[in-house]
Amino acid sequence: METWTVETDDGGRLEVHSFRPGLLTPADGGPAAFRTAPGPTAADGDPPITEAPGVVVIHGTLVTDALYRPFARKLSLLLSRPVHCYNRRGRGASAPQPDGYSAATEVSDLAAVMRATGSEDVVAHSYGGFVALQAARSFPLRRLVTYDAALSLSGNLNHRWRPQLEEAVIEGQLNHAWAHLVQGLSTAGPVSYLPLGALRMLSIMSARTNLGAEMRQLLPTAVKEMRAVLDANAELDDFTGLSTPTLMLSGGWSPGYFAETGRQLAAAVPAIEFAVVPGQLHEGPIRPGKRLAVRIARFLNGTDGGIQPLRRRRRR
DSSP states (O other): OEEEEEEOTTSOEEEEEEEOGGGOOGGGTSSOOOBSSSSOOOOTTSOOOOOOOEEEEEOOTTSOGGGGHHHHHHHHHHHTSOEEEEOOTTSTTSOOOOTTOOHHHHHHHHHHHHHHHTEEEEEEETHHHHHHHHHHTTSOOSEEEEESOOOOBTTTTGGGOOHHHHHHHHTTOHHHHHHHHHHHHOOSGGGGGSOHHHHHHHHHHHTTSHHHHHHHHTHHHHHHHHHHHHHTOBOGGGGTTOOSOEEEEEETTSOHHHHHHHHHHHHHOTTEEEEEETTOOTTGGGSSOSHHHHHHHHHHHTSSSOOOOOOOOOOO
8 A cells, every 4th residue: 555645735734555466465465565655666777657547435524544554455456556545635644624614625636646556546435425416517537436435415305404513513522513514424234324413422422432432523524514405406407517437326225215316317318327336325335345346346447347356365
């Protein structure tokens, strides 16, 4: 895995983590080497080393790209292409969310990462799917895959916004804020339907874990991101000019509003396909297993076949 930074158009920076099939360590399922600078290099006097165009993975809200690195590694091995994930604003070593943060901020950042990595394809989850669809309206992508894209279409997400979420974050009541976020978005499976009091207790308990503590710290970023989604509310006509071949996926156990958005867009836009992935939760891309990665790799390859299965490590 390579760790490096990309400069944004406004002078900030984004922390990028890259996987290249020939450079993965034995633990990753590849030969060797950890690198700290982007891209392959050539010896003095040799011609520049070229590689296949990369794929950028965009993570969802309330998390960092760390959860997506196993998924990015699988994609890289399946495609034999570089796959890059990056921390969006307000996470890790990336710049904080600026004043005036909006969907345009994220679209500009994605463009910067794609230029720096030489990428043409995008795979995006949840809020990342919203960013990717906005980007596809602004500049050409070769292929795009979204999973449970959090797009506001004809105001369908308005009722999922809880003003109490922002109020609780401002007042520092993070357990209360987390409860409203989970209940409003319904992305945590059956847990989402628990009473607020029970959700607050779960937040207190989860805060004892590294992931739970990190999610609480990221609640202020979630407020701005949810506002960005609602402010960028779109209509079907806004996407009719989309030419990027796009596969919108939704988990069979994900909240139904993700699938409904995908179906509506696929029915109205020839470039968009929609499919439900049975047995998958909203967290599909960060769950163990490779079925989802194989499905996505096949679409990015432009074929229903030709994907070589991941090799099993031999037991010694």
